[in-house]
Amino acid sequence: MTSAIPTQGASGKTRDRDSLVRFASRNGIYLFLVALFAVCGAISPAFLRLDNLGNLLSQFAPLAIVVIGQSFVILVRGLDLSVASVMATAAVAATSFSGRDQDAVPVLALGLVIGAATGLLNGFLVTKRQVSPFLATLATMIVLQGVRFAWTHGAPSGSVPPIFRTLGAGSVDGIPYNIFALLAVAAVAIVLLHKATFGRQVYITGGNPLTARLVGIPSDRVTIICYVISGVLAAFAGLILSGFVGVVDNWVGKGFELNSIVAAVIGGVALSGGRGTLPGALAGAAILVTVFNAVLLFGLPVQFQIIIQGLVIIVATAFYARQSA
Amino acid sequence: MLSLTDISKTFPGVKALQGVSLDVQSGEIHALAGENGAGKSTLTRVIAGVHAPTEGTMSFAGQPVAWTSPRDATAAGIHVIYQEFNLFPHLSAAENIYIGHERRNALGFVDHRRTRRDAAEILKRLGVAIDPDALVNELSVADQQMVEIARALVHDVKLLILDEPTAVISGREVDLLFERLHALKRDGVAIVYISHRLEEIFAHCDRVSVLKDGRHVATRNVADIDRDTLVSLMVGRDMHELFPPRRPARAAAPVVLEAKGITVPGRVRGAGLDLRAGTITGLSGMVGSGRTELALAIFGVLPMGGGSVVVDGTSFTSMTPARAIALGIGLVTEDRKAQGLAMLLDVAANVTASTLDQVSRRGFLDRRRETAIAEAAIQSYRVACRGPSQPVALMSGGNQQKVVVARWARTSRRVLILDEPTRGVDVGAKMEIYRIMQTLADEGLAILMISSELPEIVGMSDRVVVMREGAISGVLERDEIDEAAIVTLATHRDAA
Amino acid sequence: MTDMALPSRDRARLRRMAASNAGLLVVLSLLVLMLLIGAVVSDRFRTFGNVANVFEQSTGLALVSLGQTLAVLTGGIDLAVGSLISLIICLTAGLLDGDGTYMIPVLAGMLALGAAIGLVNGLGVVYLRIHPLIVTLGMGAVLQGVTLLYALGPVGSVPDGFDALAYGTFGPLPAAAVVTVLLYVATALLLRSSRFGRYIYAVGDDGNAAKLIGLPRTQVILFVYAFSGFFAAVTAIYLVARFGSGQPYAGANYTLASITPVVVGGTMLSGGRGGVMGTLFGAYLVSLLNNLLNFLDVSTYVQLMFQGLIIILAVSLYVEKRKSIA
Incomplete structure (x- = not known):
């Protein structure tokens, strides 16, 4: 693999031009998001209506929660393809309870345990067995899928307790509750990554694993924790999403594995590790959700949602997250 | 062989090279000296087609040239041994030596046996006991450097540039390297030699060009210059100032x-x-x-x-x-x-x-x-x-x-x-x-x-x-x- | 180095051979193991008919994985193959629509389309300098959307006799599977002994070095994605001959499925190491596993789980060495 480190000619850049470039490259993603909003609003006034914005937010929340976990993993040079499988498995497991609110705690606990266990397994395979993250998480994804299907015999029924329904689909003054769940998660995650010592360990581990080893950072542990964070957040998002949808099936969260990676990458989290921020990744998620929403709103056939999704992935990445190799 | 006229190279916001003019003749070993950041490696990369110059012209073997990629320069007979190795860790030493210049049979396919045999021959000439079948990632750093050097000897090179080739090899290997360089020189190859080791410049090079802050400072015959002059051309400081004064011996420290x-x-x-x-x-x-x-x-x-x-x-x-x-x-x-x-x-x-x-x-x-x-x-x-x-x-x-x-x-x-x-x-x-x-x-x-x-x-x-x-x-x-x-x-x- | 006696050098050579063929060894031993288990647990499993069946059913996966292997060898990946297969299945069935008149031009056009779309992927990787994962993922989404615009449900049909492409036989053997083996052998030879084949390995091992020493890195990358696209088209034509009509999600599962044989066969996702023969046996392994689990009356759901376990098992067996400091 080529190194992602620019080594040429960057030594004595003139300051103003340099800082301009840096401003654009640091904030390009947010500028793009604002521009996207403006364009969508200009094309369709309905886009900026409160009910649509609320709708947008409630779709944003589950994806954003998964993106946060995914970003932790990508920062340590990993990748988590198992998130969607974890989401569905947590949701399916939830239906094995009574479906009443008094079971909310065990439902939540079981879901989070599933997420944590998957993350632990992923992290173990990646660090102790040196399996490539793509494969390790692909394998756990498939295994979980098999377990889930065997358990439900292909046809799960039931729903999550009403409290998740409220959390996933309810709103107050047009602001969906799930946004509050996201805000809480995001606040903790941002503090953890950008203020706490653990976050620095994440960046050093992802930036140069050999350095991490030399300076005595327990990088295996740091990496495993990142996968656990991803698993736990995916499970949580799965419960919220199934509350949003109302019914649980085997495919809760379908597409989230790829969308979460894409959102993080659009948001500037480099697949080569050690580069990117959570606010950037969240902006990436917002861009994706906005595009999906706009396609429907503009009355385009739903197929265009997929086509435009593909194009946005490529175009946005080409703009903001070029490999510097 | 190679002639550079007023070459400048600007990266966004930084002038890496400014109006460098230089010529390298066939059959000479031309040292390129200068502090780190003086522009030696940028100049190397311009010559090798990695960077296109922002200004200036370049001619090679009498023809004006403007490379669009390292491929052009390689095809014209320029070979560069970069300070960072460009080896393929999971290919064998023999394959690394011949990659790009494969030994082929009558049908045009790669002749693995001949590749191995010829590589063994070349390594022997370089005086190293490297198994041509060994994967490069199994080799020591010094042996990897020797494989890099061997690569330059298997095809028709007109201009050879070596960037700090002796940083990781020592003793006999260095001697044998210079033996080969002198042989290439006799065959009319133009050689550009970059090194921090001044004694090598004085022992083996014919002329030396000094770069400082992206500019060409001077080109001298090595015979006409002494160590202190060269150093002061490079940095403007005297050689014996390099090491701090010796400290008095300390009484038996714990x-x-x-x-x-x-x-x-x-x-x-x-x-x-x-x-x-x-x-x-x-x-x-x-x-x-x-x-x-x-x-x-x-x-x-x-x-x-x-x-x-x-x-x-x-x-x-x-x-x-x-x-x-x-x-x-x-x-x-x-x-x-x-x-x-x-x-x-x-x-x-x-x-x-x-x-x-x-x-x-x-x-x-x-x-x-x-x-x-x-x-x-x-x-x-x-x-x-x-x-x-x-x-x-x-x-x-x-x-x-x-x-x-x-x-x-x-x-x-x-x-x-x-x-x-x-x-x-x-x-x-x-x-x-x-x-x-x-x-x-x-x-x-x-x-x-x-x-x-x-x-x-x-x-x-x-x-x-x-x-x-x-x-x-x-x-x-x-x-x-x-x-x-x-x-x-x-x-x-x-x-x- | 100097005291290295001949025996130890031979041993080194042996060790190297084992190491560079680790994938093949692992996947072959797993194959043998599974054959033994199958032979013990079921009489019907041992029949020639059943083995031929396994052989035949591996064909689709083997074809698409052949292209995938080359992409992975350069350190890339092609996640567009599934959607590309769906698109070409639908287009082929739709354009032919039961009529064989334009069969040759349609098929030729489809193969060219596959290669062209692959080429576009390659262009994205080279000139937009985006990670192949992202380029091909985006392309996959675009192609799936286009496929759905063309057909939201089953579409078209194939002319009479078209199914010979899938069901024809060579004596007692399924012809398509035999042709697949020949394609693999030819690719393996070219990878080993053509200049371009060696460059594929070099680019995967260190793309930057390849560029600096003047190897045609750009052409290599464009080629492998075009190759992968071409073989996705071949797979699609084979599948449409099997199914008889188009279906807009027919290829969807092939995206991730195509990676299993590649990695089980010992090709490293980091590029530069591995080869196509391992992939072929990897495809047989997957096919055999499903067949065996069928005999054991295991539900398709659990079969899925076993596939995941096989990946973990195989990949753990040839762990990459940790990048060491010394």
């Missing part, structure tokens, strides 16, 4: 770290040494003698297969970097880019990486404290940078090295180990690093300096430990230290 019978399977055989407070101990020996591995074992990066490390009376038979750090040991590794630095992170983060607990309070980073520490380090180590928040990737090699040293100086309460601390660093930064080492030793630190450069070992060390074939072959105290004695201990059996 031993702070003792390595006893350390073994690293296949690399180090029962090596022992002791490090004393306030003393700079030089560790010398040929590349591959086990110097680096001994240091890595002491620091806990390589597992000890036997032996122990005694620090302040406590004996450890196993070590980890975390424990070594806790004991007050620091290690500046050989390759800062690959091992030492997290390039994307800023100066502050790199300086505090090994002492995160000191800048953390209840699990949170104390940014203000971290910035203060970084600013202090920038000041006392004279790191040229925009400030604590500049990513280290955007700094010169010498300044990056100072960042690494600053980090470990903070960790080291007892011992600081430096492995090739001045490799690939310009003269100015070299002097700074020597000064820092001196200061740290004066403050009572025990310093272990591994180096391939004999003048550096002789100029800096209070004691010298020499290794050969994984074992300690001798220790020289103050008055016994000179280059000849070290060479004898390092090569002894080979020389016979």
Whole structure:
């Protein structure tokens, strides 16, 4: 693999031009998001209506929660393809309870345990067995899928307790509750990554694993924790999403594995590790959700949602997250 | 053969080369000298077609040329041996040598047997015992360098550029390299030779061109110039100012770290040494003698297969970097880019990486404290940078090295180990690093300096430990230290 | 080095051979193991008919994985193959629509389309300098959308006799599977002994070095994605001959499925190491596993789980060495 480190000619850049470039490259993603909003609003006034914005937010929340976990993993040079499988498995497991609110705690606990266990397994395979993250998480994804299907015999029924329904689909003054769940998660995650010592360990581990080893950072542990964070957040998002949808099936969260990676990458989290921020990744998620929403709103056939999704992935990445190799 | 006229190369915001004019004739070895950052590697890359010049013209073999990619330059007969290897670690040595110039059979397919046979032939001519079937990642760094060199000999080269080829090889290999270069020169090949080792320039080169700050300063016949003049052309400083003045001998300093019978399977055989407070101990020996591995074992990066490390009376038979750090040991590794630095992170983060607990309070980073520490380090180590928040990737090699040293100086309460601390660093930064080492030793630190450069070992060390074939072959105290004695201990059996 | 006696050099050579063929060894031993288990647990499993069946059912997966292997060898990946297969299945069935008149031009056009779309992927990787994962993922989404615009449900049909492409036989053997083996052998030979084949390995091992020493890195990358696209089209034509009509999600599962044989066969996702023969046996292994689990009356759901376990098992067996400091 080529190194992602620019080594040429960057030594004595003139300051103003340099800082301009840096401003654009640091904030390009947010500028793009604002521009996207403006364009969508200009094309369709309905886009900026409160009910649509609320709708947008409630779709944003589950994806954003998964993106946060995914970003932790990508920062340590990993990748988590198992998130969607974890989401569905947590949701399916939830239906094995009574479906009443008094079971909310065990439902939540079981879901989070599933997420944590998957993350632990992923992290173990990646660090102790040196399996490539793509494969390790692909394998756990498939295994979980098999377990889930065997358990439900292909046809799960039931729903999550009403409290998740409220959390996933309810709103107050047009602001969906799930946004509050996201805000809480995001606040903790941002503090953890950008203020706490653990976050620095994440960046050093992802930036140069050999350095991490030399300076005595327990990088295996740091990496495993990142996968656990991803698993736990995916499970949580799965419960919220199934509350949003109302019914649980085997495919809760379908597409989230790829969308979460894409959102993080659009948001500037480099697949080569050690580069990117959570606010950037969240902006990436917002861009994706906005595009999906706009396609429907503009009355385009739903197929265009997929086509435009593909194009946005490529175009946005080409703009903001070029490999510097 | 090659003629450059007014070549300039501008990267966004930086003028790497300004109006460089230079010509290299066939049948000469033309040295290119200059400090790091003077523009030598940018110039190399322009000649090799990696960068297109912003201004100026280039002609090669009498034709004006404008490469669009390294492919054009290669096809025209230019071969570059870059300082960073361009080898394929999972291809065999033979395949690496012939890649791009494959030995083929009548049907146009790659002839694997001939490739192997011819590669063995070439390696033999270079005087190295490398199995042509060995994968390159199994080879030592010195052997990898020889494979790089062999690559230049298998096709029709008109211009050969070598960037610091002797940084990782020593003794006989260096001699054989120059033997080949002189043979190529006789065949009319034009050779551009880049090296920090001035003695090589004086021994083997015909002309020398000096670059400074992206400009061409002078081109002289080597015969018409002396060492001091060359150095002052490069930096404007005199040679004998390089090393700090010798310090008075200290009365028997206490031993702070003792390595006893350390073994690293296949690399180090029962090596022992002791490090004393306030003393700079030089560790010398040929590349591959086990110097680096001994240091890595002491620091806990390589597992000890036997032996122990005694620090302040406590004996450890196993070590980890975390424990070594806790004991007050620091290690500046050989390759800062690959091992030492997290390039994307800023100066502050790199300086505090090994002492995160000191800048953390209840699990949170104390940014203000971290910035203060970084600013202090920038000041006392004279790191040229925009400030604590500049990513280290955007700094010169010498300044990056100072960042690494600053980090470990903070960790080291007892011992600081430096492995090739001045490799690939310009003269100015070299002097700074020597000064820092001196200061740290004066403050009572025990310093272990591994180096391939004999003048550096002789100029800096209070004691010298020499290794050969994984074992300690001798220790020289103050008055016994000179280059000849070290060479004898390092090569002894080979020389016979 | 000097004291290295001949025996130890031979041993080194042996060790190297074992190491560079680790994938093949692992996947072959797993194959043998599974054959033994099958032979013990079921009489019907041992029949020639059943083995031929396994052989035949591996064909689709083997074809698409052949292209995938080359992409992975350069350190890339092609996640567009599934959607590309769906698109070409639908287009082929739709354009032919039961009529064989334009069969040759349609098939030729489809193969060219596959290669062209692959080429576009390659252009994205080279000139936009985006990670192949992202480029091909985006392309996959675009292609799936286009496929759905063309057909939301089953579409078209194939002319009479078209199914011979899938069900024809060579004596007692399924012809398509035999042709697949020949394609693999030819690719393996070219990878080993053509200049371009060696460059594929070199680019995967260190792309930057390849560029600096003047190897045609750009052409290599463009080629492998075009190759992968071409073989996705071949797979699609084979599948449409099997199914008889188009279905807009028919290829969806092939995206991730195509990676299993590649990695089980010992090709490293980091590039530069591995080869196509391992992939072929990897495809047989997957096919055999499903067949065996069918005999054991294991539900398709649990079969899925076993596939995941096989990946973990195989990949753990040839762990990559940790990047070491010394």
